[in-house]
Amino acid sequence: MYWTDDGLGYFEFLQLSEDLGARPIWVFNNGISHRDEVDTTTVSPFVQEAxxxxxxxxxxxDSKWGSVRAAMGHPEPFDLKYVAVGNEDCWKKNYRGNYLKFYDAIKRACPDIKIISNCDGSSHFLDHPADYYDFHIYTSASHLFSMTHQFDHTSRSGPKAFVSEYAVTGKDAGTGSLLAALAEAGFLIGLEKNSDIVEMASYAPLFVNDNDRRWNPDAIVFNSSMHYGTPSYWVQKFFRESSGATLLDANLQTNSSSLVASAITWTNSVDGETYLKIKIVNFGNRHVSLEVSVDGLGLNSQLSGSTKTVLTSSNVMDENSFTNPNKVVPDPSLLENADKDMNIIIAPYSLTSLDLLTESNSIRMPQTDSSARSSI
Known part of the structure; x- marks a missing residue:
């Protein structure tokens, strides 16, 4: 299927996940490649291998294969709870037959394992059992930004969505542009607002060796001595608090189709304080004067420690590089006019995050927690 180096394989990626504090997802061979398919009647050796x-x-x-892992220096089991049956194989002739063989065998042996189908269930029900379905999208910047509402009307019954591959590609992306990153941020806000059905998401690809590029763009670029994050990498940092946060009912009142926004409350593990985070993507070429009004959250009367962080640049096609790794990076500053009602100027082609300190232990869930009115 793809060129690989056996020096970095299953065991090493399990170790990497453990080192990162991340939970691994194993995508295994389901008997189907780009050009060949194993018939369902003869797929049992592949099932046994899984x-x-x-x-x-x-x-x-002390089990047969667990002892092999232990002999390799890792006696404790890995925290593997998710598997995907193949990759982008849904419409192959033997996929459903093969999938069911894997599904039944794995559920019998490991009933706690969550199984991911290659078939997209965002617009119609799947015709086979699954815990999650896979959703991939590589497209232009304008198209991905327009997909912020992709999951708004997806059925809430049945399997959850795993957006396991998404990115802006082609001329809009270059080798990692601001334009691509902002479109991805708009798409991510849509996923965040539909987190009751979209449980997991991952940008792809994550790493690229600059001496062996096979795909553009990638989140982290490295060579033998240096590395840097693309703007798409820095977008991920804006969403790191989203996992485990409380999504608020935020209304953005505007006639502009270039603005999207979301609001969450999250607890900072460093200072133990609870913050209201408002994220706004301006995908247009003009400044926006945004009126922000927050009601019912018990905001700290001092609002000390409130910050504003902006990701933007002078040109939408700006990229980071080994010679200038910080050309497009988040720029944090104190939010000088922080208040329950305030006016914020949103720069053209930018991602802005407002983090407002709330009163400890006094968060209430109002009907509308944050509303914004824009004049462009």
């Missing part, structure tokens, strides 16, 4: 792989990752250190 079961062996699960035992290697999760089995006791």
């Amino acid at each position: 079961l062996d792989g699960l035992e290697f990752a999760r089995g006791a250190s």
Whole structure:
């Protein structure tokens, strides 16, 4: 399927996930490649290989394959709870038949494992059982930004969505442009606002060796001595508090189609304080005067420590590089006019985050927590 180096494989990626404090998702061979397919009647060796792989990752250190892991220096099981049956194979002839063989065998052996189908269930119901369905999108900046409402009308019954691959590609992206990153930020705000159905999301690809580029863009670029994050990488930093946060009912009152926004409350693990985070993407070429009104959240009367962080640049096609790794990076500052009612100027082609300190232990959920009116 893809060129690979056996020096970096299943075991090493399980270790990497553990080192990062991330939970791994194993995408295994379901008997289908780009050009060939194993018939469902003869797929059982592939099913057994998947079961062996699960035992290697999760089995006791005295089990057949768990003992192999232990001999490699990792006696404790890995925290593997998600698997995907193949990758982008939904419309292949034997996919559904093969998928069901894997699904039934894995659920019998490891009923707690969550199984991800390659078939998109965002616009119609799946015709087979799954815990999650996969959603991939690589497209232009304008199209991805317009997909902020992609999951607004998706059924809330059945499997959850895993947006496992998304990115702006082609001429809009270059090797990692601000324009691409802002479109992705708008799309992510849509996922955040639909987090009851979209449980997981991951930008792709994550890493690229600058001496062996096979795909553009990528989140983190490295060579043997240096590395840098693209603007798309820095967008991810704006959403790191979203996991485990409380999504608020934020209304953006505007006639502009270039603005999207969301609001969450999150607790800072460093200072223990609770913050209201408002994120705004301006995908247009003009400044926006945004009136922000917050009601019912018990904002700290001092609003000390409130900040404004902006990701933008002088040109939408600006990129980071080894020679200038910080050309497009978040710019944090104190929010001088922080108040329950305030006016914020949103720069053209920008992602802005407002973090407002709330009163400890006094958060209430109002009908409308944040409303914004814009004049462009």
